[in-house]
Amino acid sequence: MLSVFLKLQVKFRLQVISLTLPQVRDRFDTCVCVCVCVCVCSVMEGDHITTLSTPVMVVDVDIVKRNAEKMREHWTKLGVTLRPHMKTHKTLECGDIMTGGSRSCIVVSTLAEAGFYADHGYDDILYAYSVPFDKVERCAVLAERLSLFQVLLDHRDALEQLRKRPLTDRRVWHVWLKLDCDNGRAGVLHSEPEALRLAQAISESEGVELTGVYAHCGNTYGCRGAEQIHAVAHETTTLVLQFMEKLKAVGISCKSSIGSTPSCSQPISDMAKLSEVHPGNYVFFDVQQSVIGSCGLEDVAVRVLSRVIGHSPHRNQLLLDCGWSALSLDGAGKLPTGYAVIEGHPDLRLLSMTQEHGRVEPLSGQLDYSRYPLGTLLTIIPYHACATAMMHSVYYVHSGGRLVGKWTPTRGW
């Protein structure tokens, strides 16, 4: 067993060379840092994931592909553009799977993601985040560089920021209006007169184009089962379509989009009247989505592998090497099984976590420690894949348990 671990040791040697070059652009005091990272690591392709050092996040690429394919097929049939969200994984490889290799037509949640995907040849990127005033210039640079870079706003002051930074080369700002259809997220409230007035103002502004109306039914996360999801999807779709009618009545036509993995996994027929949908989590899914009713646990593509590192018989607990630094605190331990589901062990509850420890107890009765000797590998299905993925600087990707590669997410804002 030890020899297997030996094979997996990873060694790093890092050398950083930093040098200052003359200013390369007028408006920046610029420093060029050249970082040479030489990473000597064992090739692991073909090895079984159970040989990995823990804690570690693993991704089943077959499930990822199946989830992506199913979503793509569904919306292709309905004639609605699928614009997948990258926020869950933030990797190039998973983006390629979600876009079917087109590297086009995506949504991102941070400008760091936008830059990352643009740098790798992606285009038609929607930065679906109320355009932050400190990032207008970075947005402008992307809008002047890509064929299509789109932004979003929900306030007149944000529109004013865009107007104050006209794009070069006769380009225009492509702007989505964020509408709050009683979803409890960002957006101008659909029923407020200001919503229509703001759409008109965008439409009439020089150098700015109203590209679409964007709603995110984040309130589907409170649903339990398809019926409740349908109800929210129906309400949001109806309100968006009603708003599109109002726009039409004042001579404005543009696209419409709604999102959330629950509504796009359990869609209603009226959603075929939308231009686009923008789910993201579906490529990984998680326990939360199974509780909501978006998927079954068999559709969840991610796991955190963890090992038993302690016995605490005086507390009737096991200690795992998976704390919140590997899983996140999302879900607040509200599941019957605590902070996650431990695969194949429905009798165990992940009761609590510190930075590097997970405390596990039986749902009832006394733990049989002979079943969990130190070193035992346990497979944890995360409550919220987006939150768990955020804790890992690399995901180990496998097919049928055999490693096929590593995905490195982008980080920052």
Place this chain on the structure above:
Amino acid sequence: MLSVFLKLQVKFRLQVISLTLPQVRDRFDTCVCVCVCVCVCSVMEGDHITTLSTPVMVVDVDIVKRNAEKMREHWTKLGVTLRPHMKTHKTLECGDIMTGGSRSCIVVSTLAEAGFYADHGYDDILYAYSVPFDKVERCAVLAERLSLFQVLLDHRDALEQLRKRPLTDRRVWHVWLKLDCDNGRAGVLHSEPEALRLAQAISESEGVELTGVYAHCGNTYGCRGAEQIHAVAHETTTLVLQFMEKLKAVGISCKSSIGSTPSCSQPISDMAKLSEVHPGNYVFFDVQQSVIGSCGLEDVAVRVLSRVIGHSPHRNQLLLDCGWSALSLDGAGKLPTGYAVIEGHPDLRLLSMTQEHGRVEPLSGQLDYSRYPLGTLLTIIPYHACATAMMHSVYYVHSGGRLVGKWTPTRGW
């Protein structure tokens, strides 16, 4: 205002060259990846932190130095070795401040930290984590490389793992026994006969040395005020010292150490009888520590800067660009002010967060939106600095609000 932001834009150009070299070590199938990262970024030294793009974590280096100095002075006076924990920040620069530049005598929570500090010339490193079976070989490599690398265990099977991997060059495994003094963390229970027997087994094992007894009074985190902290510190210290007497009675002498920032910030006199203490969070502190009674809010060295990016008058809320991806969900929103304290705005509550949004509401009454136009900078004091720091791949360091540098933490396990 825009010109200030302009100055701060960061551009990335990333090129990755990957090549495979012949095997360089017998037991590894090795691949050498050379990553050349050219990062063109604006020089920011001297700029005010309010010009930073948000969300961003900033560290007040003067408070860091003051916190470190105070802790070091206190324990020097008492004649107890301070072995600071690196887990909160995981950076070289902060480690240097905590060790007074000695680069010696530290505790780490992951083997990645141990390797990182060892690579930068640190020695006398204690990996204070029940030695995981999948990492014994990596521990052995460090133990054979450093003058002093120490491990910790609380189970006979872990001792067996060490015995099965004797160190070269007549070196011995330096082992701390983790004792649970009713602290609810890892460790063999102080009152169990197995505790003494395990200490004896370590002591008698060939190639292994019992270096010390280690307890972590993590239960101080449930305290409110100095009196309660003193009670826990007293109980843990007494139980450790009683255990040391038991060891003495069977002819064993070794070191003793207890930790936790609350107990080491509000110590009791008997702690002078210990060999070492191992707090960590104190260098940053946070809202949680101020609630516990370890510090005042004026001692907290870290902030997350955030900007208002939305108004939701229909919900009486502001939206911030700080979600759980920048702050973490630690604290579960239990503070009167929610998930954090918004500095200078005691009337505001950080009610909830999504991945990239924070929802803020007034403690009572209606929000006066004219006080918070879009773009307004708000300064957030984190509930738990360890958890917030984990969300950032870089910390911006300032003195009196003027940037003096960046610290880059290590990650992984």
